[in-house]
Amino acid sequence: MLSEVLGLTSYPIEVEDLKYTYDGRKYAVDGISFSVREGEVFGMLGRNGAGKTTTIRILSTLLKRSSGSVKVLGMDPSTAGNHIRKRIGVVLQDESFDFTTVEKAFDVYGFIWGVSKSERDKKRESLLSTFELTDVRKKRMWDLSGGQKRRVQVAREFMHDMDLLFLDEPTSGLDPIARRNILNMIKDLTKDGLSVLFTTHNLEEADYLCQRVAIMNNGKILASDTIDALKTGYNGLKTVEVKIGGDQTGAESMFSKVSSGRVEPPFERELPYRIVTENTQETMQEIIKLALADSVQIEWLNVRAVSLEDVFISTIAGGV
Amino acid sequence: MNIVNSYRLMIRNVRVNTDPGTLVFLVLMPTIYLVFMGYMFGTLISQIPVGSTSINYKEFLSPGIAAFETATAGIVAGGLLWSDRRYGMFEQILSSPYTRAEYLFGILLTTLVFGFIGSGIMMLVSEAFLDYTAVSLMGVGLIVVSISLGSLFFGCMFLAIAAKVKSNQAYNSLTILIIFLVDFASTVFYPITSATPEALKVLFYVNPLTYIADVVRAGYISTVTTTDLVELLVTFIETMVMVAIAVLLYRKVRVGVT
Ligand SMILES: Nc1ncnc2c1ncn2[C@@H]1O[C@H](COP(=O)(O)OP(=O)(O)O)[C@@H](O)[C@H]1O
Ligand SMILES: [Mg+2]
Numbered sequence: 001m002l003s004e005v006l007g008l009t010s011y012p013i014e015v016e017d018l019k020y021t022y023d024g025r026k027y028a029v030d031g032i033s034f035s036v037r038e039g040e041v042f043g044m045l046g047r048n049g050a051g052k053t054t055t056i057r058i059l060s061t062l063l064k065r066s067s068g069s070v071k072v073l074g075m076d077p078s079t080a081g082n083h084i085r086k087r088i089g090v091v092l093q094d095e096s097f098d099f100t101t102v103e104k105a106f107d108v109y110g111f112i113w114g115v116s117k118s119e120r121d122k123k124r125e126s127l128l129s130t131f132e133l134t135d136v137r138k139k140r141m142w143d144l145s146g147g148q149k150r151r152v153q154v155a156r157e158f159m160h161d162m163d164l165l166f167l168d169e170p171t172s173g174l175d176p177i178a179r180r181n182i183l184n185m186i187k188d189l190t191k192d193g194l195s196v197l198f199t200t201h202n203l204e205e206a207d208y209l210c211q212r213v214a215i216m217n218n219g220k221i222l223a224s225d226t227i228d229a230l231k232t233g234y235n236g237l238k239t240v241e242v243k244i245g246g247d248q249t250g251a252e253s254m255f256s257k258v259s260s261g262r263v264e265p266p267f268e269r270e271l272p273y274r275i276v277t278e279n280t281q282e283t284m285q286e287i288i289k290l291a292l293a294d295s296v297q298i299e300w301l302n303v304r305a306v307s308l309e310d311v312f313i314s315t316i317a318g319g320v
Numbered sequence: 321m322n323i324v325n326s327y328r329l330m331i332r333n334v335r336v337n338t339d340p341g342t343l344v345f346l347v348l349m350p351t352i353y354l355v356f357m358g359y360m361f362g363t364l365i366s367q368i369p370v371g372s373t374s375i376n377y378k379e380f381l382s383p384g385i386a387a388f389e390t391a392t393a394g395i396v397a398g399g400l401l402w403s404d405r406r407y408g409m410f411e412q413i414l415s416s417p418y419t420r421a422e423y424l425f426g427i428l429l430t431t432l433v434f435g436f437i438g439s440g441i442m443m444l445v446s447e448a449f450l451d452y453t454a455v456s457l458m459g460v461g462l463i464v465v466s467i468s469l470g471s472l473f474f475g476c477m478f479l480a481i482a483a484k485v486k487s488n489q490a491y492n493s494l495t496i497l498i499i500f501l502v503d504f505a506s507t508v509f510y511p512i513t514s515a516t517p518e519a520l521k522v523l524f525y526v527n528p529l530t531y532i533a534d535v536v537r538a539g540y541i542s543t544v545t546t547t548d549l550v551e552l553l554v555t556f557i558e559t560m561v562m563v564a565i566a567v568l569l570y571r572k573v574r575v576g577v578t
Contacts, residue, residue: 057575061414063575082419090415092415094411096407097407097409099339100335108332111331111335112413112416
């Protein structure tokens with residue numbers, strides 16, 4: 001706090017009005033501004049195509065921005081790429097692997113980073129056990145399951161030291177336990193001052209791991225704040241979830257008649273409709289009445305507190 | 321651009337390529353050519369005139385196969401760009417402390433290393449059944465220069481293809497087609513004679529492997545003619561052109577394009 005007052009807070013990432021276009025026509029990143037503080041896990045939330053990966057590619061010096069200003073560890077990625085790359089770690093969204101065994105993959109990756117042989121051996125052993133890869137250490141990378149490959153890819157990044165880590169959907173394809181292990185490991189590392197930029201479309205993860213998040217859609221940041229502050233905007237509101245059973249045909253027209261709250265249709269058929277409302281009693285009565293009148297079959301109905309997911313969905317729905 | 325970084329990437333490239341598949345490709349296949357063709361054609365073909373002397377078929381084939389290894393090395397090394405792009409390591413390495421130029425240079429070093437290892441092994445293998453070699457210091461020099469140029473030429477050629485072609489099938493069929501054409505439209509297995517059809521001759525003379533095979537052969541028997549020096553010059557020019565093409569296409573390779 002004192003350092004903030006004195007203006008000593010360093011921002012590992014500072015982004016101002018950043019834009020990027022792949023084809024010269026459409027902006028994949030369309031004027032975003034945010035900063036990441038030292039030792040924090042900053043979450044970028046957004047659906048596929050929001051522009052998260054593009055942002056990471058620019059910050060990790062892989063792409064040159066179209067416009068705007070960017071500072072990574074106090075340096076400009078378009079001129080100081082080499083200095084930045086020495087101090088960052090990047091877990092890409094797409095798989096990346098060599099055609100070797102698991103243990104050799106760790107060793108070769110450490111070698112690329114100039115880590116000494118004895119240090120490589122030590123780190124490899126500890127990472128193999130932390131990420132529960134000991135059983136597959138002799139296996140070849142292409143014989144691993146998707147989740148095991150992902151675990152190697154994330155674990156491998158810790159073969160070297162860094163000040164800033166980019167994680168692009170690191171938990172995609174992982175089972176819940178592996179997911180939780182990785183999140184905990186990242187949490188531990190940030191205690192030692194590591195700053196992390198983390199992208200996900202899993203809101204629970206962001207809730208668990210991140211101090212602050214930015215919600216991105218269509219290349220823009222729609223909201224950016226601490227998770228608590230984002231939820232505060234929804235104080236006093238509740239979410240009514242309604243799952244429609246059987247034939248869904250009448251559902252859309254039925255929900256369009258709801259007037260006691262804001263309706264968010266589900267992204268997927270299997271998910272419930274959500275109604276964010278101040279008055280749950282009124283909303284439930286209204287829905288039951290409408291369902292009877294339109295002969296729409298309700299499979300179940302549930303009332304709960306507003307979650308980060310609700311904030312996310314409402315923000316994005318409001319943004320398009 | 322730091323050459324130590326490229327050296328480090330070269331070691332990585334060699335380490336990730338020391339799998340049985342590569343070894344079969346680099347050692348076993350040419351050994352089969354050498355042994356089978358050497359013995360089978362060796363009994364059918366008598367002396368072959370080379371420069372001012374003449375040699376038997378085994379003596380003709382052995383340096384040819386050593387030269388042939390430059391093309392094999394090129395496929396392995398140039399192909400790294402393709403597999404690194406395809407399997408995400410290109411992007412991963414470029415977000416590590418390496419520049420694009422260092423990555424490119426790492427591949428060029430790799431093609432040289434594989435070229436020398438491959439042709440070196442073939443020379444050793446052929447020692448086992450050759451009756452006669454008389455390599456002089458000058459011969460060694462010629463062999464080293466032409467193996468270097470050949471490895472660079474083919475490394476750049478397959479790197480250029482890897483920079484252009486994305487699909488697995490297209491890349492594989494194209495490389496197989498090219499390698500067959502390059503190997504057979506050259507003087508690796510047989511000399512060009514007055515009976516060779518004109519159209520084929522053109523193909524032979526465009527192909528740098530013809531010159532590389534000729535010069536390595538000249539180095540082997542230490543009978544160097546001015547023709548060999550002209551051939552070396554042509555190889556040098558073709559290699560520089562291919563390096564330029566590879567660099568141009570490599571510069572256009574974008575990350576994040578799958
Ligand atoms: N290599 C590329 N070439 C052209 N367009 C791309 C490329 N990569 C991503 N895009 C486009 O840029 C937008 C943002 O994509 P991306 O950054 O991958 O989003 P996210 O990571 O949030 O899913 C999308 O519309 C996507 O189609
Ligand atoms: Mg992405």
